[in-house]
């Protein structure tokens with residue numbers, strides 16, 4: 001069974017005071033870099049340094065299929081998952097463009113796609129199965145399979161070279177899975193958790209909500225975060241949850257994308273609450289429920305662009321801001337070093 005790594009909170013009063021002083025001594029009015037200042041402080045706390053550096057950032061797109069697609073809860077067929085994986089491998093998806101634009105390495109993880117790809121460059125084969133089971137009728141996966149997927153994710157994150165990992169996903173049907181997880185893990189009303197996903201019309205969203213409500217009754221006994229993740233999750237979601245824990249255990253910064261990635265975090269953070277200390281929330285997605293999910297976590301997302309894509313697109317777009325935050329803390333002169341007069345105190 002997956003050993004949940006112990007994740008220490010990043011809080012360190014002495015280091016926090018040194019970071020505040022380092023940020024305030026830069027040649028700028030105090031506070032003038034706004035949100036970048038709290039971000040720089042967070043990165044410093046995660047890296048335990050007043051001169052944090054981001055090395056070899058990468059984005060991992062976790063892909064998996066969902067048995068619940070049988071219930072017509074997505075406007076797209078399940079096969080779009082593997083077809084989009086092919087598109088990622090060929091370089092033609094939105095995430096390819098945005099990652100390349102920001103010089104960010106991109107890997108696709110086959111967590112459980114219902115398709116055989118064979119060995120391919122940029123594809124990390126961590127296949128746990130050919131899609132999950134239909135959670136309307138039975139748990140999406142067994143608790144053991146869920147723990148194995150988490151463990152594979154934790155190992156993968158630990159083996160990544162850099163100190164920042166952006167999390168993205170691809171899996172037709174996974175907003176249904178994420179909505180069920182959100183409801184069970186936060187207790188928020190189901191109607192606030194269910195949205196359009198890849199473009200369901202209003203009557204389709206009502207159907208999706210009925211399917212989830214019925215599944216919630218079927219799995220009323222799923223109680224621990226692992227049981228809940230096994231009942232309603234997906235291989236990609238379980239693997240992301242484990243990978244986030246593995247990343248934080250190595251003090252890597254975690255860039256969180258949209259609704260589905262945040263649902264994986266909700267589950268993982270229930271297992272190790274300090275996990276969110278290591279997370280930067282790239283954006284607030286337009287998927288209904290994401291804003292509430294973020295407030296539940298006390299998160300302040302960097303961007304609000306009306307995205308509702310997934311794939312890690314928000315991570316790639318927010319990466320330059322994260323680099324700017326670490327960059328100003330490392331690179332800017334201080335009032336002293338630059339011979340600039342500080343404000344009179």
Ligand SMILES: Cc1cc2ncn([C@H]3O[C@H](COP(=O)(O)O)[C@@H](O)[C@H]3O)c2cc1C
Nearest residue numbers: 074169170171172173174175197198309310
């Ligand atoms: C062409 C295409 C590309 C995508 N890239 C990400 N998603 C996004 O949509 C899916 C979730 O929506 P639902 O739960 O409604 O199926 C996920 O695969 C997600 O990453 C896509 C969806 C489509 C159709």
Ligand SMILES: O=C(O)c1cccnc1
Nearest residue numbers: 258259285287308309310
């Ligand atoms: O918020 C997201 O990441 C999202 C929203 C809709 C569809 N796919 C992903």
